[in-house]
Amino acid sequence: MNILLTGGAGYIGSHAAVALAQAGHQVVLFDNFCNSRHEVAQRLQTIIGHPLVVIEADIRQTDLLEKALRDHAIDAVVHFAGLKAVGESVAEPIGYYANNVQGTISLLQAMHNTHVKTLVFSSSATVYGVPHYLPLDESHPTSATNPYGRTKLHIEEMLGDVAQSDPTWRIACLRYFNPVGAHDSGLIGEEPNGPPNNLMPYLARVASGQLPQLNIFGNDYDTPDGTGVRDYIHVMDLAAGHLAALDFLTTHPHGRYVFNLGTGQGYSVMEMLRAFETVVGKPLPFHIAPRRAGDVASCYANPGFAASQLNWRAKLDLKAMCESTWQFQQRAARG
Numbered sequence: 314m315n316i317l318l319t320g321g322a323g324y325i326g327s328h329a330a331v332a333l334a335q336a337g338h339q340v341v342l343f344d345n346f347c348n349s350r351h352e353v354a355q356r357l358q359t360i361i362g363h364p365l366v367v368i369e370a371d372i373r374q375t376d377l378l379e380k381a382l383r384d385h386a387i388d389a390v391v392h393f394a395g396l397k398a399v400g401e402s403v404a405e406p407i408g409y410y411a412n413n414v415q416g417t418i419s420l421l422q423a424m425h426n427t428h429v430k431t432l433v434f435s436s437s438a439t440v441y442g443v444p445h446y447l448p449l450d451e452s453h454p455t456s457a458t459n460p461y462g463r464t465k466l467h468i469e470e471m472l473g474d475v476a477q478s479d480p481t482w483r484i485a486c487l488r489y490f491n492p493v494g495a496h497d498s499g500l501i502g503e504e505p506n507g508p509p510n511n512l513m514p515y516l517a518r519v520a521s522g523q524l525p526q527l528n529i530f531g532n533d534y535d536t537p538d539g540t541g542v543r544d545y546i547h548v549m550d551l552a553a554g555h556l557a558a559l560d561f562l563t564t565h566p567h568g569r570y571v572f573n574l575g576t577g578q579g580y581s582v583m584e585m586l587r588a589f590e591t592v593v594g595k596p597l598p599f600h601i602a603p604r605r606a607g608d609v610a611s612c613y614a615n616p617g618f619a620a621s622q623l624n625w626r627a628k629l630d631l632k633a634m635c636e637s638t639w640q641f642q643q644r645a646a647r648g
């Protein structure tokens with residue numbers, strides 16, 4: 314298939330590009346590089362072994378999206394493009410709604426106008442809000458605790474309306490848990506601009522000496538060691554989940570489907586720190602800080618629906634997640 318990846322130069326999109334290209338698909342990246350680097354395209358070509366089409370544009374430029382969909386005879390879109398920093402979304406909600414919601418409307422218009430009706434959307438476990446029970450399955454009630462999460466919920470709801478209005482759409486909303494790790498080439502990975510918000514890239518910068526210590530946000534949660542528990546999933550497993558979702562959409566009836574992409578296994582912040590220390594071979598400085606506003610104690614998936622419907626399961630373990638993060642960090646630090 315010819316597949317357009319909006320936000321394809323970003324962290325998850327670039328890894329999915331590798332998985333899709335290596336499975337024989339033609340991928341076209343459409344990204345405005347507001348949170349990614351131009352070198353990613355070159356690095357992807359090195360991994361994949363052939364040139365890639367990269368279109369530098371904003372998804373709100375509907376005419377350019379339409380042109381891309383037509384020029385490259387696109388069969389399906391994987392929609393990664395979006396802003397994702399929770400704190401920033403609280404400070405700048407208008408920018409988040411404009412980019413994420415308005416951007417998705419523009420994409421849906423372009424797809425509608427060009428009769429491309431197969432879409433995989435990057436959603437998030439954040440749409441479950443505060444868990445009522447664990448593990449989280451797809452029928453857990455949804456809610457939003459911040460503007461970022463609300464953009465994901467609005468988009469999921471819009472996609473439901475679109476699928477209902479026109480039975481030729483095939484849509485999968487993939488609710489990612491906590492993507493971590495990097496491609497084993499060490500060429501692509503998570504490269505946040507500025508100090509990382511997320512645990513794994515933060516740990517990597519502490520290990521490389523770029524940051525003095527890890528601040529553990531709370532050790533008085535109702536969890537086995539008091540620190541927050543999350544479902545960390547290797548980004549290459551997540552990438553494989555997109556392939557599985559596209560295969561599913563092309564072989565199943567039209568409609569909108571929702572799948573959790575997680576491992577089903579929760580790890581605490583302290584367990585993540587210890588696992589990372591084992592990989593880097595030295596203790597890492599940490600400090601117990603107050604809880605971070607909006608954090609929940611535990612969040613992990615029931616991945617059973619994706620396993621049964623997509624025939625997909627995460628395979629890579631915590632060691633692989635830490636090793637690939639560290640390898641990428643070392644390479645990035647060397648420039």
Ligand code: NAD
Pocket residue numbers: 319320321322323324325326343344345346347348349370371372373392393394395396397412416435436437438489490491492
């Ligand atoms: P990322 O920031 O690395 O990648 C997003 C890409 O989209 C970037 O390359 C950015 O330049 C591009 N982009 C943003 N707005 C755009 C626009 N208007 N037009 C064109 N390109 C635009 O983020 P990521 O971690 O790869 O996340 C990809 C998607 O997955 C996002 O939608 C995010 O909300 C979702 N998600 C991420 C996580 C996570 O922890 N990384 C978890 C759940 C869901």
Ligand code: UDP
Pocket residue numbers: 491510511512513515527528529530531540541542543582605608
């Ligand atoms: N966390 C932490 N220190 C950090 C970053 C994160 O203790 O510098 C904790 C955070 O409180 C949560 C877990 O690590 O319990 C995962 O946080 P992350 O921001 O990576 O993901 P999310 O909050 O989206 O699940």
